[in-house]
Amino acid sequence: MTGRISEAIQQDHNEIEACFEKIVHSSSRDEQTRFQTLFTWELARHLVGEEIVVFPALEKHLPDGRSMADTNRKHHHHIKEQLKQFQSMSASNVDFLRTLDSLMTTTLLPHMREEEANDLSKLEDVLSHHDSLKLAKAFSRTKIFAPSRSHPHVPDKPPFETVVGLLAAPIDQLADLFRKWPHEGQPG
Known part of the structure; x- marks a missing residue:
């Protein structure tokens, strides 16, 4: 596990970007399918982890935190809608x-860059080192129980996203057993 919350988020961003690069640069549809599964898994869990851990921290610790969290929730909803469309596509689909x-390029990267440069920077400025480490640990733990597929129509505000996410996660995880992964038989 990484240290501070900004490092944990950055590590996730890097992993998501690496999956994207693998898909785009692969000429094998099988490999694209495997990394599509991993991309979806990483991104879906990341989004829910932020909604459960990071957004409430923004609201709690920053004067403009509620506005920041609400803006991020809107971005996440749009990302989830696009991810839902992508996750169900076959690698052989022309689109x-x-x-x-x-x-x-049009949605996720700009959102991640804004988050890294603005939101997380402001949050780190007001958190103690200890509190940032605790948030990173909570973020990491939350992703264990988060749904691994996009569900754009579930609530994204506390406490509902937690409850619905916990209900969707086992179903997603069961279906994950039958999906193709980059490393045979297991996510990540």
């Missing part, structure tokens, strides 16, 4: 790479 590119 597969175009859909992924649209998700990544």
Whole structure:
């Protein structure tokens, strides 16, 4: 596990970008499918982890935190809608790479860069080192129980996203057993 919350989020962003690169640069549909599964798994869990851990921290610790969290929730909803479309596509679909590119370049990358440069920077400025470490640990733990597929129509505000997420996670995880992964038989 990484240290501070900003490092944990950055590590997730890097892993998501690495999956994107694998999909885009692969000429094998099987490999694209495997990394599509991993991309979806990483991104879905990341989004829910932020909604459960990071957004409430923004609201609690920053004067403009509620506005920041609300803006991020809107971005997340849009990302989840695009991810839902992508996660159900076959790598043989002519729109597969175009859909992924649209998700990544027009929506996800700008959101991640804004988060890293603005939101997390402001949050780290007001958190003690200890509190940042605690948030990173909570973020990591939350992802264990988070749904591994996009569910854009579930609530994204406390406490409902937690309850619905916990209900969706076992169903997603069971279905994950039958999906193709980059490393045979297991996520990540």
